Structures are given as structure tokens and as C-alpha cells.
Amino acid sequence: MLCWKKRPRRSILTVITCAVTYVGVVNLLAFYSMIRSYDSPVSWIQHYGHMFIQRTGTNNWTCKGLRYSTIPLPPTALVSFPGSGNTWLRHVIQQATGVATGSTYTDAALKRDGFPGEGQTNGSVIVVKTHSWGKEERARYVRAVLLIRDPFQALLAEFNRRHGGHKGHAPTEHFEKNWYDYILGTAGEWYDLYHDWMTFDGPVHVIMYGDLRSNPSAELDRLMKFLGVTLTHKEKFCVLSNYEGNHKRRGKPVSDVYTDYMTYLIKNYKQKLTTELSHFLNKSTIRIS
Missing domain, CATH: 3.40.50.300 (P-loop containing nucleotide triphosphate hydrolases)
Structure with a gap:
């Protein structure tokens, strides 16, 4: 009886774990695919840019550290x-x-x-x-x-x-x-x-x-x-x-x-x-x- 009661619990836990893992992996793959293969970065940003801005905490961050060129550039x-x-x-x-x-x-x-x-x-x-x-x-x-x-x-x-x-x-x-x-x-x-x-x-x-x-x-x-x-x-x-x-x-x-x-x-x-x-x-x- 004890084994009979434990077995369903383990099965339910396994199913839930597998489902959560599956959803997580699918989302990660979709996210990675979107980054690697989007044709228009503008459309990507229009849909997801706000989330990116929230995570950075500012609308005016710097993409690269600003510097002067050490190699003379054409005027x-x-x-x-x-x-x-x-x-x-x-x-x-x-x-x-x-x-x-x-x-x-x-x-x-x-x-x-x-x-x-x-x-x-x-x-x-x-x-x-x-x-x-x-x-x-x-x-x-x-x-x-x-x-x-x-x-x-x-x-x-x-x-x-x-x-x-x-x-x-x-x-x-x-x-x-x-x-x-x-x-x-x-x-x-x-x-x-x-x-x-x-x-x-x-x-x-x-x-x-x-x-x-x-x-x-x-x-x-x-x-x-x-x-x-x-x-x-x-x-x-x-x-x-x-x-x-x-x-x-x-x-x-x-x-x-x-x-x-x-x-x-x-x-x-x-x-x-x-x-x-x-x-x-x-x-x-x-x-x-």
C-alpha cells in the first residue's frame, strides 16, 4: 500500500518537472533563434525593447565606452x-x-x-x-x-x-x-x-x-x-x-x-x-x- 501511494506522487512530480523543463527549453531556443536570425532589429526592438530598457533601468545607457581614436581618422x-x-x-x-x-x-x-x-x-x-x-x-x-x-x-x-x-x-x-x-x-x-x-x-x-x-x-x-x-x-x-x-x-x-x-x-x-x-x-x- 505504501508503494502504491508513493508511486503516483513520484509520477506527478516527474510529469510536472518534465513539463516545466520542456517549456523552459522551448522558450530559450525560441529566444536564441530570434536573436540569431531576425531580419529587422527594429521590429524586434519594437516588440521587446521595452523589456530590455526596464532591465537596464535607464533609457540612456552607453553601448560602448566612449573614447577618442588613437588612429587618425579621415576628417x-x-x-x-x-x-x-x-x-x-x-x-x-x-x-x-x-x-x-x-x-x-x-x-x-x-x-x-x-x-x-x-x-x-x-x-x-x-x-x-x-x-x-x-x-x-x-x-x-x-x-x-x-x-x-x-x-x-x-x-x-x-x-x-x-x-x-x-x-x-x-x-x-x-x-x-x-x-x-x-x-x-x-x-x-x-x-x-x-x-x-x-x-x-x-x-x-x-x-x-x-x-x-x-x-x-x-x-x-x-x-x-x-x-x-x-x-x-x-x-x-x-x-x-x-x-x-x-x-x-x-x-x-x-x-x-x-x-x-x-x-x-x-x-x-x-x-x-x-x-x-x-x-x-x-x-x-x-x-x-
Whole structure:
């Protein structure tokens, strides 16, 4: 009788143990297979990235220890009109390469906020931020990355930076006082900058801000290939998990700030650059976003 009673207990315990083990092994194999064979790290991160972020305890970790290159790197301009996401792209590049990005400017706030290469323009940094153009500026570099954002968005972002800081928004009274003159004096500079850099003699890599947002995996691959950097699956996963960083503007922006005349003026510049870009890139259609 005693043996008869013990035997079912052992059988039930064995069944439960086997079931738990089976479920655990299947899940581990599925997890491993997903990591090794996913085609789009973006879709993987969209589904599972939040869990990863919770486990790290922060949204702004560092994928690689940031350093200066000990081997002189080719001087590479990271060109953009102010307000086009230059700081954000520098964050992505630093996450992917582990090498500091430089700048022709020295911004103390950015230097404190994860960009130690502010003010550095030599071969120790992987790219150099610049908002300048002209023959002398182009002559400083052997290759260039052009980051282009829709002028309506870029002009507004830059105005907010000037009057609200890197992460704030300009107060309403500043729009009432300064906005009109700012647009008249600055909208043409958006076009002039990119028009000038399309005459650059060295290799040029063009990134549309909208594509960087909507298709980060493909844009990261293209950019790293241009910079001569190879990423492992694990490294790419980390970069895309921490893609946004901690550099987004906070709060609700002022909207409906463009008058009919401003819209007409900016659309003309945008169309003109779109046409030139299509010839420059040998593409029939270009969408600046």
C-alpha cells in the first residue's frame, strides 16, 4: 500500500518537472533563434525593447565606452542646418562606434551631456559637426555626411533652440516679436548650406531626417558602411534600443506659426533643393522630410 501511494506522487512530480523543463527549453531556443536570425532589429526592438530598457533601468545607457581614436581618422564633416537633428545623429554615431564626435563649436551644455568632443576637429573624432559652408569650410574635410530635414521643421526647431535651449520651446512672446524677421533672414540659409555642400569634391553621404526616423535600421547600415564601421548583431541591437537617447525637446511646441507668405517662400526653397538633390543623387524622386 505504501508503494502504491508513493508511486503516483513520484509520477506527478516527474510529469510536472518534465513539463516545466520542456517549456523552459522551448522558450530559450525560441529566444536564441530570434536573436540569431531576425531580419529587422527594429521590429524586434519594437516588440521587446521595452523589456530590455526596464532591465537596464535607464533609457540612456552607453553601448560602448566612449573614447577618442588613437588612429587618425579621415576628417569627416557632419553637415546640417541648425535644428535638423545633428545632436541626435551624433548620439547614434557615438553609440554605434564608441568614438567621440567632434564639433567646430564648443557648447558647454552638450559637453556636459555626453559629447566630450565639443570643440575637437582633428582625427581623434569620427565626425565633426558643422553648420557652415563655403570653399574654406569644405576644404577642411575629405568626406561629408549631409543631414537634411524638412525646412519647416528645421527652422522651427532652431528658433526654439535659440529662445528655449536645446530641450525647450520658445515662449509665445518671442514668436510675436522675432519670428517673422527670423524666417525672412534664415529660410534662404537652409537652401544655401546644402546647395554649397553639393559642390564638395570628396565622397558625400546624404541622410534624410525623416528616413532616419522611419527606417533606422537601414539608415544605420548605410551610414556605418560609409564611415567604414562594421556592427555585430549585438551592437546594432544596443544602438537601436537606445536610438532616441536623451536629446528630445520637451513640452508642447507652438503650432500654426507659418503665414501664407512664409509658406510660399519656404516651399520655393524646398522645391529648388529637391530638384538639385535628385540630380546630385541620380534619383528620379527625392522626398525631403
